[in-house]
Amino acid sequence: MEALLARWRALPTLATCRLHHRAPGRGKLLTLSRMFQPQRLREDQVLSLEGRLGELTCKSQRLMLQAGLIHPASPGCYHLLPYTVRALEKLVRVIDQEMQAIGGQKVNMPSLGPAELWRATSRWDLMGRELLRLRDRHGKEYCLGPTHEEAVTALVASQKTLSYKQLPLLLYQVTRKFRDEPRPRFGLLRGREFYMKDMYTFDVSTEAARQTYSLVCGAYSSLFDRLGLPCVQVQADVGSIGGTMSHEFQLPMDVGEDRLSVCPSCSFSANRETLDPLQTHCPACQGPLTETKGVEVGHTFFLGTKYSAIFNAQFASVQGTPSLAEMGCYGLGVTRILAAAIEVLSTEDCIRWPGLLAPYQVCLIPPKRGSKEEAAATQLVGSLQDHIIEAVPGLCGEVVLDDRTHLTIGNRGKDANKLGYPFVVIAGKRALEDPPHFEVWCQNTGEVIFLTREGVVELLSTVQVV
Incomplete structure (x- = not known):
């Protein structure tokens, strides 16, 4: 019992869980730090991995291996990973x-x-x-x-x-x-x-x-x-x-x-x-x-x-x-x-999905740990996530948080671009404006726009989910 109580006391408070959970009763928000996805590989590592089992002969094969979407099991057989x-x-x-x-x-x-x-x-x-x-x-x-x-x-x-x-x-x-x-x-x-x-x-x-x-x-x-x-x-x-x-x-x-x-x-x-x-x-x-x-x-x-x-x-x-x-x-x-x-659909470096098939529709990127935007913008991201799910229930389970805040926004943005989320929402410097604005990447059209919380929700309300 003492061990159980000790574990309970060690759990994060409600405030620190804001980015990792939805509002009470809605279950956990998906976070990249907990996602099972093999380490992303350089092209030479991919060639070495696949070279043991077959040939690396097309773009989709290379991109899916690099992004940790598949992993070779034996010639012609692959593990299909969560995404x-x-x-x-x-x-x-x-x-x-x-x-x-x-x-x-x-x-x-x-x-x-x-x-x-x-x-x-x-x-x-x-x-x-x-x-x-x-x-x-x-x-x-x-x-x-x-x-x-x-x-x-x-x-x-x-x-x-x-x-x-x-x-x-x-x-x-x-x-x-x-x-x-x-x-x-x-x-x-x-x-x-x-x-x-x-x-x-x-x-x-x-x-x-x-x-x-x-x-x-x-x-x-x-x-x-x-x-x-x-x-x-x-x-x-x-x-x-x-x-x-x-x-x-x-x-x-x-x-x-x-x-x-x-x-x-x-x-x-x-x-x-x-x-x-x-x-x-x-x-x-x-x-x-x-x-x-x-x-x-x-x-x-x-x-x-x-x-x-x-x-x-x-x-x-x-x-x-x-x-x-x-x-x-x-x-x-x-x-x-x-x-x-x-x-x-993909470029040479970045995966692009048919809109209906994207593993997750939205990736939220909060500020880097220790940045001047961290305190205010982190709360904004949590509030935005709640507001998205309330206003667009169809996106429940379609929003993933890149909580690897030890990395810069730029590095996490590159990863998001490579994985092909249709929408990437970043809380950067303009999140400190009044009203706050989020940087939104519309991956399938190549647009980058700045929107208020209400604007983000309005944009995402048009997303089709199966």
Whole structure:
């Protein structure tokens, strides 16, 4: 008991906690000194770290390593650290909104897939060495799923009372996927373990399935529009997944491994692998095609009855007769979208996020310890934080305090710039004015403005949070 009382007496007073806590009942204010984030590394240290495990070959990989957003675990596998997990969770929320807006129902299927399911579709052999395989103690064979067509079709086929009234059925999940990449590279852009959103749809007819296909493609376009990512929907090959129609959602970038042909005159675009190697003119309008590189962040397939016929995934038609469901499948590379967004939006030295995905929206920087502004401005920062949460409840949990006051404002500002908070609010010399003014960096527009407390709150009230 004495030890407990001693610890209690040693706790900071309410006054000294002002910068570290919200008002009573609101929980702790997030502080950088308590954040788990590996020491930020110089570029030569990053090269040494990643050089042991692979290649440092693109901007997003370098920036995410330098900022302590990811940490290598093994070739093609990374620890996702707190900032990245927050951004990932926000991306999943945006994906949930778009998928559920078109009738998607979220499920979660096992990553461990029995070999007999994959043998039924012949993909146990067709997938080749990219399929990560293992045996359990009983000698039974499994794979770590790179995709779930077999599993979901077997699941739906097991429902013997499925009616046409229940279709279309749109089932999706966001899970870890696995692929034995021969040469993992580009950090989260091409790894062996990654997060994917995969959706599988079941319809009563070919016409209905094509309508669902268009609906999901529209949801993908809406998602990328909301994120501010200029993706292009291109014709693609069906590959090992199969079906009769396929499209990729490509984000153009210099490090892209896919070659794209785009027509500036009409809406035609395609992955070069689907075209004649010598084709230089648009098959739709005959205009000249331009070439660019891209990274695939989404892929859609019209499957027809390829899988439903194998697993006998049927429904009862209007006439009461059993009919095979027409299927589609749709993937989004969730961790790849994060890395791709950083790749195209960031500068060479500073991370920039899509506004909706920034791990934290606001970083508050109080004065340096011992400065002449410390006493007055420190209280102002605490008051501002309370006022932000009261006036803009949506920012609760979105404000982080850089309490490392042994560092100068300049050094902490550089860190904030590199991490890409959309808004950085600094209590500097002008915080001593009457009325006090805060220096506000609007990172995504490059503006620096000075605002009163009320002005800061008015600016932040426009921030969209998911």
